[in-house]
Amino acid sequence: MNEISNWRRLVIYLVLLIGGVVMIAPLYWSLLTSLKSPAEAFDGRWLPAADRIYWQNYLDVVRILPFGRFFLNSLFIAASVTILQVLTSSLAAYAFARLQFPGRDRLFLVYLATLMVPGQVTIIPLYFIIKYFGWIDQYPGVILPAAFTAMGTFLLRQFFMTIPRDLEDAAIIDGASRFAVYWKIILPLSLPALATLSIFVFINSWNDFFWPFIVLSDTEKLTLPVGLTKLVTAHTSDWTRLMAGTMIALLPALLVYIIFQKYINKGIVLTGFK
Amino acid sequence: MPHFFESREQRERWIACGFLLPNIIGFLLFMLGPIVASLVMSLFRWDIFTAPTFVDWDNFIEIFSRGSGLGLYLANTLFFTLSVPLTMALAVVLAIILDQPLRGMGFFRTIYFLPVISSAIAVAIIWQWILNKDFGLINALLIKFGLAPVDWLGSALMAKISIVLMSIWKGLGYNILIYLAALQGIPDELYEAAHLDGAANWRRFIHITLPLLGPAHLFLFITGFISTFQLFGPIYVMTQGGPLKGTWSIVYEIWWKAFREFRMGYAAALAWILFAIIFIVTLLQWRYAGRKVYYS
Numbered sequence: 001m002n003e004i005s006n007w008r009r010l011v012i013y014l015v016l017l018i019g020g021v022v023m024i025a026p027l028y029w030s031l032l033t034s035l036k037s038p039a040e041a042f043d044g045r046w047l048p049a050a051d052r053i054y055w056q057n058y059l060d061v062v063r064i065l066p067f068g069r070f071f072l073n074s075l076f077i078a079a080s081v082t083i084l085q086v087l088t089s090s091l092a093a094y095a096f097a098r099l100q101f102p103g104r105d106r107l108f109l110v111y112l113a114t115l116m117v118p119g120q121v122t123i124i125p126l127y128f129i130i131k132y133f134g135w136i137d138q139y140p141g142v143i144l145p146a147a148f149t150a151m152g153t154f155l156l157r158q159f160f161m162t163i164p165r166d167l168e169d170a171a172i173i174d175g176a177s178r179f180a181v182y183w184k185i186i187l188p189l190s191l192p193a194l195a196t197l198s199i200f201v202f203i204n205s206w207n208d209f210f211w212p213f214i215v216l217s218d219t220e221k222l223t224l225p226v227g228l229t230k231l232v233t234a235h236t237s238d239w240t241r242l243m244a245g246t247m248i249a250l251l252p253a254l255l256v257y258i259i260f261q262k263y264i265n266k267g268i269v270l271t272g273f274k
Numbered sequence: 275m276p277h278f279f280e281s282r283e284q285r286e287r288w289i290a291c292g293f294l295l296p297n298i299i300g301f302l303l304f305m306l307g308p309i310v311a312s313l314v315m316s317l318f319r320w321d322i323f324t325a326p327t328f329v330d331w332d333n334f335i336e337i338f339s340r341g342s343g344l345g346l347y348l349a350n351t352l353f354f355t356l357s358v359p360l361t362m363a364l365a366v367v368l369a370i371i372l373d374q375p376l377r378g379m380g381f382f383r384t385i386y387f388l389p390v391i392s393s394a395i396a397v398a399i400i401w402q403w404i405l406n407k408d409f410g411l412i413n414a415l416l417i418k419f420g421l422a423p424v425d426w427l428g429s430a431l432m433a434k435i436s437i438v439l440m441s442i443w444k445g446l447g448y449n450i451l452i453y454l455a456a457l458q459g460i461p462d463e464l465y466e467a468a469h470l471d472g473a474a475n476w477r478r479f480i481h482i483t484l485p486l487l488g489p490a491h492l493f494l495f496i497t498g499f500i501s502t503f504q505l506f507g508p509i510y511v512m513t514q515g516g517p518l519k520g521t522w523s524i525v526y527e528i529w530w531k532a533f534r535e536f537r538m539g540y541a542a543a544l545a546w547i548l549f550a551i552i553f554i555v556t557l558l559q560w561r562y563a564g565r566k567v568y569y570s
Contacts, residue, residue, distance in 0.1 A: 004374060004375075004376065009376065012371050012374060012376065013376075013378075015368075015371060016368075016371060016372070016378075016382045019368060019382075019386065020382055020385045020386070022443075023385050023386055023388065023389065023443065023446070023447075024385055024388070025404075025411065026400050026401065026404050026411070026443070027388065027389075027400065029400075029403075029404055029411045030400045030403060030404075033403065041409070042408075042409040084300075087296070088296040088297035088300065089297055091293045091294070091296055091297060092293060092294050092296075092297035092298065094293055095290045095293035095294045099286055099289060099290040099293065100283060100286050100287075100290075101286065101287045101290040101291075102287070104290075110306070111301070114301075114305050114306065114309065116549075116552070116553060116556070117309055117549055118500070118503075118504055118545070118548055118549055118552060119504070120504065120525055120528050120529075120545040120548055121308075121309060121312050121542075121545040121546060121548070121549050122304075122305065122308035122309055122312060123308075123532075123545070124308075124312060124315065124532050124538055124541055124542050124545070125307070125308035125311035125312050125315060125542075126304060126308045127532075129303065129304070129307070129308065144300065144304060145304040147300060147304075148297060148300030148301045148303075148304050148305060149305065150301070150305070153297060178286075178289045178293075179292075182293070203391065206393070207392075207393040207394060209393070209394060209395055209506070209507040210506050210507065210529075213507075213510075214529075214533065224393065225393045225394070225395040225396070225507070226395075228393075228395050228396060228399060229395060229507075229510065229511060232399060232402075232511055239403055239406075239409070242399060242403070243399075243400075243403065246396045246399045246400060249393055249395070249396045250392055250393065250396045253391055253392065253393065254388055254391060254392065257387070257388070257391040258384065261384060261387070264391075265383075265387075265451060268448070268451055268452075269451065269452065269455040
């Protein structure tokens with residue numbers, strides 16, 4: 001490694017600092033707005049007056065729309081999608097990676113091919129399928145269509161292929177069933193891959209908008225992103241409260257990211273770059 | 275016991291069925307089924323209130339005929355894809371900087387990544403606020419520096435530019451992360467050799483770093499292109515496709531036709547055109563850029 005001169009160091013930090021300010025300013029400005037009273041919203045000050053932090057926006061916004069409920073809805077939906085997706089796709093991935101059955105590779109190809117089809121293609125028939133089951137405005141209507149994408153099966157199958165067969169073969173000779181092998185050998189060895197997939201599916205589901213937006217309209221059932229759009233259409237220029245609602249949707253996710261960022265970063269590189 | 279009568283292979287077939295079943299039921303019902311149904315639907319006229327009628331290729335013919343607006347919303351969507359190369363260019367420079375063994379790089383990485391993890395809707399609302407014509411942060415800064423304020427979301431062109439700016443801000447961290455991972459894969463010896471040959475910094479950047487990042491460029495371009503073509507939430511929040519349909523994208527049109535005008539067959543046909551565009555561009559990229567890309 002060649003040494004970095006002080007002059008270069010200065011340039012590097014200056015570029016990063018300017019970039020960092022550009023990245024953080026919109027978030028900071030919005031947080032600040034959410035802590036100002038409506039009368040002060042447009043005063044253009046850069047720091048909140050310490051004695052006049054206006055928490056009222058948060059109380060107001062929770063009264064206008066049930067943001068606590070939105071939060072729980074988002075949590076429940078994202079957790080359900082994640083559990084279903086990881087469980088069913090790891091089972092299927094095991095079959096694709098290890099079992100012999102006719103048409104296996106062709107079926108896997110069909111799975112792969114659907115990865116290329118954009119969600120907009122399926123959304124219209126999907127709407128009528130959900131309607132047929134009576135799940136419009138119901139949690140299963142949001143959860144189930146998101147839980148069976150081919151992505152999980154594909155990623156886990158690729159990971160299972162890298163696990164050496166020796167351990168499994170020994171267990172099978174000892175009389176272990178295939179399910180026991182899957183449950184007691186493959187899954188424990190795949191924890192990093194399962195964690196990565198879980199984080200991914202969870203974040204995507206948490207931030208998902210298009211499908212929940214189409215299925216949900218009952219206020220009590222909305223997820224955070226869909227609830228936010230209701231707030232926007234109802235209170236277009238009520239900026240302080242709008243920002244308070246936005247912060248309620250945003251800050252928990254950012255906090256989770258900051259805590260788990262090493263894992264999340266690794267996961268993105270793994271899944272995005274394989 | 276059936277085991278005595280069945281061969282080992284037959285037994286494994288049944289086991290495989292058990293493993294596949296939970297996933298495959300969902301996959302057939304919520305993925306493959308709808309894909310096939312959507313293909314069939316695109317050949318029908320259906321307003322959901324009356325029975326669907328078979329219209330052959332009429333939906334596709336109507337989409338490609340004059341006055342359907344295809345040209346407009348395709349052009350708008352293509353304009354949005356400007357954000358892809360712009361984000362990549364910024365990200366590659368920042369990734370190389372962040373790859374230096376200096377203190378505080380982790381901190382900056384975190385900062386750049388925050389918008390990526392944020393919900394697109396929250397980001398769109400924030401941008402709507404900072405782009406506000408009268409009280410927004412950006413116009414406040416422009417005025418402070420003696421420049422004229424801009425009506426960011428007020429004209430078709432500026433609204434498009436606003437969406438591009440927002441997309442760059444939101445996607446930059448992801449692009450940086452992918453480039454950083456790719457940079458780790460470039461062997462130091464290549465740089466050392468170039469250093470010994472006396473190659474200048476910018477020449478090393480052009481002749482070694484950029485070409486070796488080939489797979490990352492390709493990956494970011496394709497995924498960026500696909501996700502930009504599918505952009506919906508921010509448009510719905512920031513502009514509702516306006517002003518004067520200036521940000522009316524192909525996905526916005528699909529949503530509008532399906533869930534506002536209830537022209538289900540037409541919308542399904544349009545969704546397949548979206549698929550065709552994504553498919554062709556991905557294929558071309560693989561064939562022409564993919565060939566030149568260096569894989570280690």
